[in-house]
């Protein structure tokens with residue numbers, strides 16, 4: 001009876017087996033309670049429900065994605081610091097983290113960073129900025145967008161619950177069988193991992209479809225593909241990558257689930273199972289995934305470097321083709337993640353060469369960005385600082401990548417901290433810095449006020465310094481042979497490097513704290529940082545042509561486009577910001593709770609599967625599909641905003657715009673900036 | 682005007698019915714092949730493969746309305762691209778896994 005009601009859940013699932021686990025779980029519970037209390041205190045439940053949870057506005061969905069990502073970033077960075085502390089003391093010493101717990105730490109850190117920090121961050125930024133850049137009023141399938149957010153959030157919530165109830169997987173972020181099969185990992189950890197990943201990967205596939213259709217179908221008139229901003233181009237490329245690369249992951253995790261739940265033998269040692277098939281499928285997803293992570297940053301840097309150099313992007317067409325080639329080539333190299341797993345030398349050589357080829361289009365991009373800066377009027381803004389740090393650090397990471405692409409070299413350093421240094425060297429400058437600069441760049445557009453500039457620089461310094469200290473030493477210890485995922489080690493030479501790496505991790509913690517302070521001070525000073533006119537950086541693309549924050553319908557009239565950077569051209573010819581003669585009614589998608597219902601239902605579904613609570617599995621699945629079917633019978637999914645209301649909003653904004661002082665380029669980071677910058681002559 | 686509309690609908694319906702009937706037929710053939718056991722295994726596999734391929738084309742033509750006409754070029758390009766990726770993934774998987782098997786044996 002108890003089993004029928006609660007499945008495998010019991011009191012022993014509570015985290016009282018170690019002080020660290022208890023502490024971590026308390027932080028999660030207290031954090032959740034604090035959020036609930038805060039919302040109640042500001043009497044925000046109604047507004048939370050109407051303006052956020054049931055909203056299908058792409059801008060709000062984007063912001064919610066980024067919020068999820070920040071919460072998960074905080075957790076994963078803390079875990080990283082704990083791992084670094086453990087290794088700093090682990091010479092001939094078990095330290096303070098037992099092996100099993102250490103394994104959970106690197107598994108959750110990796111899983112969260114990739115699936116619940118990086119993916120939501122970039123999807124959130126695209127959601128916010130891409131429709132604005134192509135002159136659209138929303139994505140093609142707004143309700144589906146909300147469901148995608150729901151699925152990803154449900155996965156993130158599962159990750160958080162796993163801290164409080166039961167233990168997480170110890171199989172690494174890759175979850176290789178046969179170790180993750182029932183016979184070696186009988187606990188619930190792998191199941192948590194499977195369902196968190198499965199939910200989020202389905203959400204991501206849907207996002208890919210949504211973005212690709214949006215870009216194909218909803219561009220403003222005159223905006224041919226080759227007039228799109230480069231950021232929108234990267235959106236198209238990563239959408240296509242998501243459409244094709246996410247399904248192999250979903251299939252692989254589901255097949256593993258069938259092994260574990262239904263006694264099948266896809267990847268087991270015995271009865272004809274073949275774990276290499278899992279590894280193969282995982283990396284069919286995994287390699288395109290790293291380009292899903294990196295291309296968005298390329299897109300962001302292409303925007304910010306052009307904007308802050310006050311120059312047209314150098315070699316636009318070559319950048320587009322480089323992006324496309326990287327996207328296609330990324331499907332031809334997955335085997336470099338398992339050079340050492342048993343195919344013959346010729347296969348390895350072919351994949352090694354294919355891997356090195358990707359360096360060519362990437363190199364083209366770096367030159368294009370550098371040449372964009374040449375003779376530009378460069379303003380060293382925070383996004384520009386990130387871009388410069390990126391160009392230097394990314395080239396280092398790329399060079400070690402080309403080294404690893406040589407199978408002979410890979411045999412020496414695979415599974416060491418050299419590899420860990422390499423991929424952090426790609427992911428931190430090539431994803432995180434890009435997203436942080438996007439956050440800084442588009443924040444004023446999203447909320448109507450700039451982020452505090454000084455704190456922005458401090459954050460930048462902490463991140464870059466922290467990254468360099470934390471990872472450059474790992475190249476050396478890796479080359480010296482220190483295996484990755486080590487909880488304890490026995491070579492004295494590793495020690496000084498790991499101490500330096502710990503300092504780096506602590507600096508990264510400072511960066512995290514500074515981000516909180518920056519957000520706090522910026523909200524406090526929002527009046528003096530306000531940029532209501534909407535164009536604080538002298539932007540080039542369409543999102544800067546509207547108010548900040550943008551009205552929910554984005555554009556009162558969809559603009560007509562006749563060149564790249566059309567808005568910037570218009571500003572030069574003094575034709576920007578003309579008041580239209582007529583306003584028209586605008587049709588917008590109306591709110592729907594379907595995304596939120598799907599979030600809760602799929603979360604219950606995943607949790608119940610993890611703990612074998614079968615009635616709740618059926619309930620979750622039933623509500624999920626029921627909600628979607630019910631929604632599809634609803635024909636009343638649009639609402640009309642009357643022309644008069646639009647006229648009022650727009651005229652009020654245009655008045656603000658006319659009254660705003662047009663500041664000089666150099667005053668951009670002062671409080672004189674009200675969102676209107678004079679074009680330098 | 683109304684007549685045109687009706688004619689158009691009839692033609693559309695016509696297409697869907699052809700599609701549905703051929704889809705059912707193309708599914709029935711492999712099932713029949715297996716259940717009746719009249720063919721040699723090798724021949725059977727070919728029959729199933731061909732029926733599957735024709736099935737794909739039928740779905741594209743009658744349900745997704747993709748043909749070679751100019752207005753559908755965009756869609757066609759996407760399909761060709763999908764084909765390329767599928768060939769890379771499936772072909773690559775078969776190549777890698779048979780190679781590994783060979784090395785083990």
Ligand code: HEM
Nearest residue numbers: 080083106110113114118172173427470484485486505508
């Ligand atoms: C913020 C600074 C970061 C620090 C200090 C850090 C630190 C670490 C450490 C100590 C490990 C374990 C290394 C080992 O195996 O011995 C690790 C693994 C990993 N990290 Fe990070 N990391 C950081 C940021 C990131 C970011 C931004 C990402 C991805 C977007 C990321 C993705 C991963 C992955 C995928 C693993 C491998 C997990 C596994 O072995 O299964 N990390 N990191």
Ligand SMILES: [Cu+2]
Nearest residue numbers: 287290334336
């Ligand atoms: Cu790769």
